[in-house]
Amino acid sequence: MVDGWLDYTLRTVALGAALLGGMSGALGAFVFLRRQSMAGDAIAHATLPGVVLAFLLTGQREPQLLLLGAALAGSAGVLLWMAITRWSRVKQDSALGIVLSTFLGGGVLLLNLVQNRPGAYQAGLNHFLFGQAATLLSRDVAILAAGALGVGLLLLLFWKEFQLLSFDRPFGASLGWPMQRLDIGFTLLVVAVIVLGLQSVGVVLMSALLVAPAAAARQWVDGLGAMVLLAAALGAVAGVSGTLLSALWAGLATGPLIVLCASILVLVSLLWAPRRGIVWRQLDRLAAQARLR
Amino acid sequence: MGASLEIQLIAVAAAVACALVGVFLVLRRMALMADAISHTVLLGIVLSFFVVQDLHSPWLLLGAALMGVATVALVEALQRSGLVAEDAAIALVFPALFSLAVLLIGLYARNVHLDADVVLMGELALAPFERVLLFGLDLPQSLVTLTGILLLNLLAIGLFYKELKLSTFDPVLAATLGIAPALLHYGLMALVAVTAVGAFDSVGAVLVVALIVTPPAAAHLLTDDLQRMLLLSAGIGAGSALSGYWLARWLDSNIAGSMALMAGVWFCVVWAAAPERGLLALLRRQARQRWQVAERVLALHLRSAEEEGAPNLVDRLPERLRWEPKFARQVLRRAEANGLVQYQAGGLVLTERGRQQAGYSSSRITGSS
Numbered sequence: 299m300v301d302g303w304l305d306y307t308l309r310t311v312a313l314g315a316a317l318l319g320g321m322s323g324a325l326g327a328f329v330f331l332r333r334q335s336m337a338g339d340a341i342a343h344a345t346l347p348g349v350v351l352a353f354l355l356t357g358q359r360e361p362q363l364l365l366l367g368a369a370l371a372g373s374a375g376v377l378l379w380m381a382i383t384r385w386s387r388v389k390q391d392s393a394l395g396i397v398l399s400t401f402l403g404g405g406v407l408l409l410n411l412v413q414n415r416p417g418a419y420q421a422g423l424n425h426f427l428f429g430q431a432a433t434l435l436s437r438d439v440a441i442l443a444a445g446a447l448g449v450g451l452l453l454l455l456f457w458k459e460f461q462l463l464s465f466d467r468p469f470g471a472s473l474g475w476p477m478q479r480l481d482i483g484f485t486l487l488v489v490a491v492i493v494l495g496l497q498s499v500g501v502v503l504m505s506a507l508l509v510a511p512a513a514a515a516r517q518w519v520d521g522l523g524a525m526v527l528l529a530a531a532l533g534a535v536a537g538v539s540g541t542l543l544s545a546l547w548a549g550l551a552t553g554p555l556i557v558l559c560a561s562i563l564v565l566v567s568l569l570w571a572p573r574r575g576i577v578w579r580q581l582d583r584l585a586a587q588a589r590l591r
Numbered sequence: 592m593g594a595s596l597e598i599q600l601i602a603v604a605a606a607v608a609c610a611l612v613g614v615f616l617v618l619r620r621m622a623l624m625a626d627a628i629s630h631t632v633l634l635g636i637v638l639s640f641f642v643v644q645d646l647h648s649p650w651l652l653l654g655a656a657l658m659g660v661a662t663v664a665l666v667e668a669l670q671r672s673g674l675v676a677e678d679a680a681i682a683l684v685f686p687a688l689f690s691l692a693v694l695l696i697g698l699y700a701r702n703v704h705l706d707a708d709v710v711l712m713g714e715l716a717l718a719p720f721e722r723v724l725l726f727g728l729d730l731p732q733s734l735v736t737l738t739g740i741l742l743l744n745l746l747a748i749g750l751f752y753k754e755l756k757l758s759t760f761d762p763v764l765a766a767t768l769g770i771a772p773a774l775l776h777y778g779l780m781a782l783v784a785v786t787a788v789g790a791f792d793s794v795g796a797v798l799v800v801a802l803i804v805t806p807p808a809a810a811h812l813l814t815d816d817l818q819r820m821l822l823l824s825a826g827i828g829a830g831s832a833l834s835g836y837w838l839a840r841w842l843d844s845n846i847a848g849s850m851a852l853m854a855g856v857w858f859c860v861v862w863a864a865a866p867e868r869g870l871l872a873l874l875r876r877q878a879r880q881r882w883q884v885a886e887r888v889l890a891l892h893l894r895s896a897e898e899e900g901a902p903n904l905v906d907r908l909p910e911r912l913r914w915e916p917k918f919a920r921q922v923l924r925r926a927e928a929n930g931l932v933q934y935q936a937g938g939l940v941l942t943e944r945g946r947q948q949a950g951y952s953s954s955r956i957t958g959s960s
Contacts, residue, residue, distance in 0.1 A: 330675075335682035336623050343797075385870060386862055391678075392622040392808045396858055399801030403851020406797065407838075410845035502630070506686030513675050513683055550697050554690035561687035568674055576672060 307432075308545050311498075314434040314442050315537030315556060318495050321446040322504075323511035323533025324453060325491050327526045328484065330512035331464040336391070337379070337485070339505035340398040342492050344375030346405025346501070350412060361438065365493050372489040375401050380482070431498040431541060431552035438497060445494045452487060453526070460484060461522055499553035510560035511536060517571035536560035594719045595840075597731050601718050602832035602850060604737040605790040609802035610810075610828030611744045612783050614821050617807040618759050623678070624780070625803040627666065627685035628659040629787045629796035634692035635659065636788075641699070652736075652788050659784025660777060662688065715846040718793045733793035740789040747782055748821070751775065756817055794847045801851035802828055809861040812868045831857055885922045888912060890931055890949035893941045 329338060348371025349364045356363055375397045382393040453460065459480050462470040471477045488508070495504045511533035515525045540556030569577050616622055635658025636651050643650045662684060669680040721732040748755065758765035758772050766772050787799045794802075810823035834857075835850030842849070863870050892912060909919040923939075926932045931945035941949060 330679055333676050333678050335676070335679040336626075339626070339682060339686075382862070385873065386812060387868055388808045388811065388862075389617075389620050389622075391620055392617050392804050395622040395626060395800055395804030396808055396855060398626065399797055399805060399851045400855025400858070402797050403801055403848040403853075403855065406848025407842065407844050407852055410848065411842060502689060503686050505682055506690075509679055509682040510686075513679055517674060547698075550694055554693045554697075557686050557690040558694065561683065561690070564683055564687075568669075568672070574674060576674075 305545075308541070310436055310439055311431050311434045311552070312538050312541040314439040314498060315431060315541045315552070316534040317439065317442040317446045317537075318498055319507060319511065319533030319535070319537030319556070319560075320530040321442075321449040321533075322491050322495060322507045323515070323529035323531070324526050325449055325488060326508040326510075326512040326533070327515065327522070327529040328460055328464050329488060329508055330516065330529075331522075334485075334488075335509040336394055336505070337376075338488065338492060338508040340379065340394040341372045341376055341489055342496070342501040342504040343398045344401035345369070345372040345493060345496060346402055347371050347408055348374075348405075349496075350405055350408040354408065354412060361497065362441075365496070368493045368496060369489060371401065371405075372493060373486055376485050376489055377482075380485075431544070431556075434498060442494060445491065449487065449491060456480070456483075464522075499556055503553045503557040506557040506560060507533065507536070510557070510564050514560070514563045514567040517567040517574050532563050533560070536563060597719045597734060598715055598846065599833060599836050601731065601734045601737055601793060602715065602836055602846070603829045604734065604741050605794050605798075606802050606806070606828035606832035606850070607825045608737060608741040608744050608786050609790055609799060610806040610824040611741075611748060611821060612779070612786050613803035613807040613828075614810070614817075614824050615755060615759055615779055616783060616803060617811060622804045622808075623681055624663060624666070625783060625787065626800050627662055627681050628780075628784050629791055629799040630685045631658050631662040631688040631692075632656075632784065632788050632791065632796070634688045634695075635661075637692045637695050641695075652785070652792070655788040656781060656784040658688075659787060660781050663777070663780040663784075715794050736789050736792065740786055744782060744786060747778070751778075755779065794850070798847040798851050801854045802831070805851075805854040805858050806831060809858040812861050812865045827857055827861070828854070882922070882925055885914075885918075886926045886929065886931060887948060889922055889926050890941060890945045893932065893939065894946065894949035897941065 326338075329335060345368035348367035348369070350367075351371070352364050352367025353359060379390075379393050379397045382388050382396065383390050386393075388396070459470070459475065462473075462475070463477060463480050463484060467477050467481075470480075492504050492508070495507060499507055511529040512525070514532050515528035519525050519528055536556055536559040540559045541552055543559070544550050544552040544555045567575070569575050572578060613622075613625070616625055632655040635655035638658070639648075639651050639654025640646060642654075645651075666680045666684050669675060669684065670677050675683065718733045719731045722729055723732050723735055724730075725735055754765070754770045754775055757768070758770055758775050762772050765775075783803070787796075787803070790802065791799045806827040807820070807824040809827050810820045813823055814820050831854035832850055835853035836846055838853060839846040839849035861869070866872060889908075889912070892908075908914065908923075909916045912919070914922070923932070926945070927934075930942055931948055932939055933942055934940075
């Protein structure tokens with residue numbers, strides 16, 4: 299374990315996971331409150347065709363290029379989702395399912411084409427699905443740090459706007475704020491964070507990293523500011539502990555471990571958070587029953 | 592049967608089975624439960640594999656189906672606790688269970704052919720290689736499984752059609768009439784789980800989501816009638832399966848991915864062109880309403896000008912109604928063509944019909960009879 303701490307690679311990966319957990323936790327607080335938790339899942343899946351297309355069109359495997367492709371495809375998916383819910387009777391959940399499966403299906407189709415070619419993209423689907431946190435380089439961590447800084451600044455800058463977007467959108471609209479544009483802007487920010495997380499935790503689990511810290515934090519505090527800070531902290535804790543656990547049991551995938559750590563945090567919070575927690579509520583009920591008797 | 596025909600039959604059976612149960616999921620706004628179930632069945636398969644130690648045992652299907660129902664129960668328990676919202680409950684439960692499955696495979700089942708890729712994407716092209724003998728016929732294993740599941744779905748929907756319909760559209764009335772909504776609900780979820788498991792065994796989890804959600808959503812844009820929606824949904828599902836198969840064959844690529852893509856493409860076609868709820872119909876309606884409103888405004892304006900005895904100079908219309916001159920000219924032309932106004936002695940006057948129109952509109956606006 300001590301050796302592990304001194305290990306440069308491990309430190310890099312842990313720092314990257316902490317940054318990722320922190321920023322997705324902070325942003326996830328808004329996603330959670332806006333009841334868009336499943337949107338993260340759909341966006342993450344929708345990025346696949348972008349990754350493959352970026353590779354197909356340029357023939358390069360530069361991570362930045364692939365991330366750009368992912369961001370474009372994710373944004374297209376989000377806009378399609380918003381368009382379907384706005385201009386048809388199809389409900390939000392079905393629209394998410396449609397976008398998710400169509401984009402992922404298209405991505406799989408393209409990926410298979412690429413893989414059928416000689417000397418092609420061997421990284422394969424597994425990396426995309428579960429990420430490869432172990433391959434994080436200091437350059438990737440620098441990108442993650444820049445991303446985290448950007449997310450933090452944008453949240454501070456648009457704090458009031460995003461707050462109103464989450465709690466009382468009609469009031470914002472009545473003030474003459476461009477809520478539609480804010481909505482799109484916020485969702486594109488979510489796309490950006492998801493794309494940054496793809497490399498380390500992958501598609502399937504990125505949505506959990508967005509939602510779980512926020513759900514845990516919500517149980518402990520009521521104020522938005524406190525919730526965002528706590529969610530960021532819990533996300534970072536989940537990131538670091540998942541990384542350490544995966545170093546301890548060599549070979550276990552980091553992404554699923556991070557998600558499992560975040561899920562344990564949620565479970566503990568749901569059970570034990572003061573006042574809201576299930577255990578406390580049961581105790582309260584028992585006490586009330588005792589008083590009545 | 593040739594392999595090509597067999598694959599197409601498997602694809603169609605999977606598509607129709609999914610599209611039928613999908614109708615009820617979509618109408619109950621539980622489409623994303625399909626996404627969750629299709630992921631967590633992996634954990635069911637892994638756990639039952641640990642028990643029976645055989646990848647081809649039918650117990651795996653049962654374990655997966657049970658895990659599907661357990662997922663739904665867990666999500667709903669979390670919702671009922673009131674601690675997190677519905678969408679968050681799904682988003683918390685299925686990644687946790689899925690991660691657990693992936694880790695368990697990594698820990699204990701490395702050497703077993705239990706790849707996450709295969710689980711998610713399926714390999715339909717390989718389906719004809721696993722065969723069974725049934726009534727003396729040599730058939731692909733997955734064709735038999737999926738046909739069985741399709742028949743099961745048909746039977747269940749046929750038997751409980753009224754109950755499903757009522758509890759979907761009016762759960763309160765259904766409960767009052769003594770239909771147990773919870774029982775029906777979990778029955779439906781078990782059906783979804785069995786369908787998802789059976790389908791994802793051959794076509795992969797992603798395709799299951801595509802086939803459960805997309806065809807019913809497209810069918811819902813075409814009709815309000817449940818029976819017709821079921822038929823249309825099955826048809827669109829089968830169409831997606833066949834067109835997806837041929838696209839994949841033409842491109843020499845993954846069949847499941849191609850079918851999911853084609854389902855999305857067909858949805859977009861329906862969304863654009865549906866007779867009443869399509870985008871084109873919507874645009875046409877909006878344009879028509881815009882002209883109708885403008886013509887009524889014109890008629891009202893002329894009538895009030897008549898009553899006040901004020902001259903209504905055509906040239907001043909754009910200024911008084913704040914219309915672009917070009918728009919005003921178009922409105923005038925349409926109003927004249929529709930017989931609402933006519934030119935008399937150089938001025939613009941309302942016809943009898945135009946007067947009616949104006950009277951009707953002003954009474955509508957002021958609310959008087």
